[in-house]
Amino acid sequence: MSKTKVLHIIRRSEGGMKKHLLSLVRLLDKEKYQIAIFCSFDQETQEYLKGLGIQVFEVDIDDGINFKKDYKAIKSIRKIVSEFKPDIVHMHGAKASLVGRIACYNKPVKSVVTVHNFLNYNNMNLYKKKLILGLSKILDKKTSQFIAVSNALKNDLILNQNVDKNKIKVVYNCIDTTFYDETSFDLRKELNLPENSFVVGSIARLIPAKGVQDLIKAASILKNINAYFVIAGDGPFKEELQKMIEGLNLKDKFFLLGYRRDIPAFLRNLDVFVLPSHEEGFGISVIEALNEGIPVVATKVGGISEIIEDGINGILVEKGNHIELAKAIQRLLTDEELRKRLSLKGKNSAEKYSCKKMVEEIEQIYDSLKGR
Incomplete structure (x- = not known):
């Protein structure tokens, strides 16, 4: 039986979307699927993918709208689709x-779209916004299958993009530590912190939507307690x-550590993990913290509310409320029994969120599309 050819397309990314794709293509059954990827990942990642037997085509897809670059990307995708002939x-x-759906509009392929985040038009002028909304409406009708990484994103697709609910399948992201450095280290020694101090941390791209500014304000309220704050991640909001x-x-008291590849070890140095996002499609870092048994405080947004049950396996607070955030952190730091209880429930x-389950569900979607 011939293999099903699957071409993945992704823009430049270093967050949850990239983690999701790498986990997926690593574990897809290579006896059933021939895989290719259109991306602009770093050379190390590209070489890793090629080592898995995956064809890699390099293309630069901007995050924003750039008509010249986007036209070039569409042409490149059309060329590869004609040559690779994906199913x-x-x-x-x-x-x-x-750009992918425009490129494939009249091609004999099944199209799958995984939605990782909420659409944000805040930085887009009215003309571009109208253009994108109009194009999306046409393209959505031609899309074979949508995959949402949370129910919150599925509901957003239905309510705000009028996508048929029968075309959307929710497939949660998974915990995959394969791509991290498994080194052990003592963060207190690294930062010269007191041995008996608490360490509160987060993993976040440094952009306003991740709410790190709220955690800084909360830390200011808590500056007189024996706690220090650390953020793993980089981004344009750093300065x-x-x-x-x-x-x-x-x-x-507050340290921006930049991008790190030792995330599991980083998490094990924390007493409390905080994700203060203003919007979040899913929140992979939350399940990574739970998996390491770290008590979690997170905002009640998007997919986070599907991961955290308030008071059971973590604490939820309102987004943008740094006072409530500070109270929740202080509550955990001063209640060892609560930390232990949330740690155990969180780990369970x-x-x-297993990668095996995630990949099986996506393979089922691929197989069903081939039969249509």
């Missing part, structure tokens, strides 16, 4: 799904956040 084109994220830290006299609840 299924699987696109990840809003931008890749836009502004650093100024905020210095302005609140927190430079000896993380078990359902």
Whole structure:
């Protein structure tokens, strides 16, 4: 029996979307599927993918709208689709799904779109917004299958994009530590912190939507307790956040550590994990923290509310409320029994986010499409 050819398309990414794709293509049955990827990942990642027997085509897909670059990307995709002749084109994220579906519009392929985040038009002018909404409406009708990584995203597709609910399948992301460095280290020694101090941390891309600014304000409220705050992650908001830290006299209490590949070991150094996002399609870092047995405080947004049950396996707070955030952190730091209870419940609840389950569900979608 011939293999099903699947072409994945993804924009430049370093967050949950990239983790999801790498886990998926690593575990897809290579006896059943011939896989290719259109991406602009770093050379190390591309070589890793080629080592798995995956064809890699390099293309630069911008996050925003750039007509010249987007036209070039569409032409490149059309060329590869004609040469590779995929049965299924699987696109990840809003931008890749836009250029990918335009490129494949009149091609004899089944199209799959995985929705990882809520659409955000805040930085787009009215003309571009109208254009994108109009194109999306046409393309959505031609899309064979949508995959949402949370029920919150599925509901958003139905309510705000009028996508037929029967065309949407929810497939949760998974915990996959394969791509991290498994080194052990002592963060307190690394940062010269007192041995008996608490460490509160987060993993986040440094953009306003991740709410790190709220955690900085919460840390200012808690500056007189024996707690220190650390963020693993980088991004365009870093300089502004650093100024905020210095302005609140927190430079000896709050540390922006930059991008790190030792995430499991980083998490094991924390007493409390915080994700203060203003919007979140799913929240892979939350399930990673739960898996390591770290008590979680997170905002009540998007897919996070599907992972965290308030007071059972974590604590939920309202987004943008740094006072409530500070109270929740202080409550955990001063109640060892609560930390232990949430740690145990959290670790148990993380078990359902297995990569085997995620891949099996996506393979079922591929197989059903081939029969249509």
